[in-house]
Amino acid sequence: MDQAEIILMIVRIWGVIGAVVALGFLTFGIDQVDEDAQDAYVFRPLIVPGILLIWPIVIWRWFVLATGRDHWPNRYHTRRRNHHWVGMLMPIAIIVILATGWSVRQTWPAHIAPVQLSAPQEPTQ
Amino acid sequence: MSVKYIPVQWNQNKWIYDAVMLIGVVAFLYIFLFVTPDILSHDYRINPQVHNARAFGACAFLMLTVILCIGPLARIDKRFLPLLYNRRHFGVMTTFVALSHASYIINWYFAFARSDKYEALLFANTSYTQIAGFPFEVFGVFALTTLLILAATSHDFWLKFLTPPVWKRLHSLIYVAYVAIVAHVSLGILQDQQNHVFSFIFMAGALLVAGLHAYAAWWQWRGGDSRGTVRDGWLTVGNIGEIEDGLAKIKVLPNGDRVAVFNQAGKLSAISNACAHQNGPLGEGRILDCLVTCPWHGFQYNVTDGRSPAPFTEMVPTFNLRLRGADIEVHTDPNPPGTYVEPVPLPQLQPVETLA
CATH class of the missing domain: 2.102.10.10 (Rieske [2Fe-2S] iron-sulphur domain)
Structure with a gap:
């Protein structure tokens, strides 16, 4: 089994576990942790792709909410200061990448005449 | 605002927002595909599938560039706040456009791969130790995966379930995804681009996002809310x-x-x-x-x-x-x-x- 096959197998296993978590969460877990979801069923299929992708976070939040460990002030801790880092690091990264991409471009001189390296394989060539 | 969850919340403003966005996407694709193929010129003759892939890829990049400009603009000038209102629908549509790009690429370049085409995508180029010829596909795969996660967790349920701070952190991945897309283009199509109209549009877009975010961060730092005694x-x-x-x-x-x-x-x-x-x-x-x-x-x-x-x-x-x-x-x-x-x-x- 090569590395590409291993990566794809991990993706498939991740998806299967996500499907099991989605089944359990959407059939009884969601009613347990969110009163707004009770008797609301039409929106639930829209939640499935998210659970397939981030099921470890779903399990963590499900556990926190179901066991009463959710600390309500945490909901209001804004992270506006994080944008300072985005404002500094993202422009640097973009400029470095653009400069790197531009510097490794290979351009061919336009005035060199074509050279045939091997004989034609077919009469039409 | 929600009492009970419904699949998608729409009101008149959101219908207008989405309609303008959809018209913009269709107009861009139409212009790219049918009106200006010579201006955006492809240096070598390309077939319709590759042309489609480039059109959807360019559209996704432009959409993401606009999305990432909205945030800093709204911080700097409140007149841009209405654009922030329905940005999540914008993001979901961008994901579908990016998926179309990936689909055209995989179903064309890897159509006759001897192994599974997704495996072929992963091992087609493994020159990770050099910059020229670096497997730029990996940046695209990362960015698309991130867009999928963000689109899949865009429903209001996720905000309440994860809490706004956790949701915001998760969705901050969009900045990393944008940098990955810049790398995907810089080390990919830009390497082979001889007509510089496309190169100029791409670089101007990326630098606009970089400049606006740097300016917004500085503006917020200079005039931010003060601490009291x-x-x-x-x-x-x-x-x-x-x-x-x-x-x-x-x-x-x-x-x-x-x-x-x-x-x-x-x-x-x-x-x-x-x-x-x-x-x-x-x-x-x-x-x-x-x-x-x-x-x-x-x-x-x-x-x-x-x-x-x-x-x-x-x-x-x-x-x-x-x-x-x-x-x-x-x-x-x-x-x-x-x-x-x-x-x-x-x-x-x-x-x-x-x-x-």
């Missing part, structure tokens, strides 16, 4: 004449959270500055009909008890206030969300002439 658990907000009727003054608490102190018809009330929906800045909203409206997505709260009007159920914490001489002071500990606090009446200020 704390004495015995009470934080000084300012002077009694400082807050205009219907508006608020925002102060940073010792733990880094923000409180918004409102003047509603001569009476002061304080609530958390963070909206329960996406932690939008409530203190930058205005009170209308006794309710403050969040400038980001229009969620409303009564400033005396932090509750959304019935039948809506959103709540934010409230804070106790007091006057100490001419100073307004707020207690640093929040009350649980939805707790009523009696507003503090402001003393009648003497006109300036009389004081003199």
Whole structure:
């Protein structure tokens, strides 16, 4: 089994576990942790792709909410200061990448005449 | 605002927003594919599948560039706030456009691969040790995966379930994804581009996003909300004449959270500055009909008890206030969300002439 096959197998296993978590969460877990979801069923299929992708976070939040460990002030801790880092690091990264991409471009001189390296394989060539 | 979850919330403004967005996407693809193939010229003759792939790829890049410009523009100038209103639908549509790009690429270049085409995508180029010829596909795979996660967790359910701070952190991955897309293009198609119209548009877009975010961060740092002095658990907000009727003054608490102190018809009330929906800045909203409206997505709260009007159920914490001489002071500990606090009446200020 090569590395590409291993990566794809991990993706498939991740998806299967996500499907099991989605089944359990959407059939009884969601009613347990969110009163707004009770008797609301039409929106639930829209939640499935998210659970397939981030099921470890779903399990963590499900556990926190179901066991009463959710600390309500945490909901209001804004992270506006994080944008300072985005404002500094993202422009640097973009400029470095653009400069790197531009510097490794290979351009061919336009005035060199074509050279045939091997004989034609077919009469039409 | 929600009482019970429904699949997708639409109102007239969102219909208009989505319609404009859809028309923009269709117009871009039409122009790219049929009107200006010579201007955007492809240096070698390409077939329709590759042409389609490039059209959808360019469209996704442009959409993401616009999305990432909206945030800093709205910070700098409030006139851009309406663009923020329905940005999530914009993001979901971008994901579908990017998926179309990936689908055209995989189903063309790997159609006759001897192994599974997704495996072929992963091992087609493994020159990870060099910059020229680096497997730029990996940046595209990362960016597309990120877009899928963000689109799949864009429903309001996820905001409430994960909490706004966790949701925001997760969705901050968009910045990393954008940098990955810049790398995907720079080390991919840009290497082979001889006509520089496309190169110029791409670089201008990326530099615009970089510049706007740098400027917005500097602008926020220079004019950000200030911290007050704390004495015995009470934080000084300012002077009694400082807050205009219907508006608020925002102060940073010792733990880094923000409180918004409102003047509603001569009476002061304080609530958390963070909206329960996406932690939008409530203190930058205005009170209308006794309710403050969040400038980001229009969620409303009564400033005396932090509750959304019935039948809506959103709540934010409230804070106790007091006057100490001419100073307004707020207690640093929040009350649980939805707790009523009696507003503090402001003393009648003497006109300036009389004081003199």
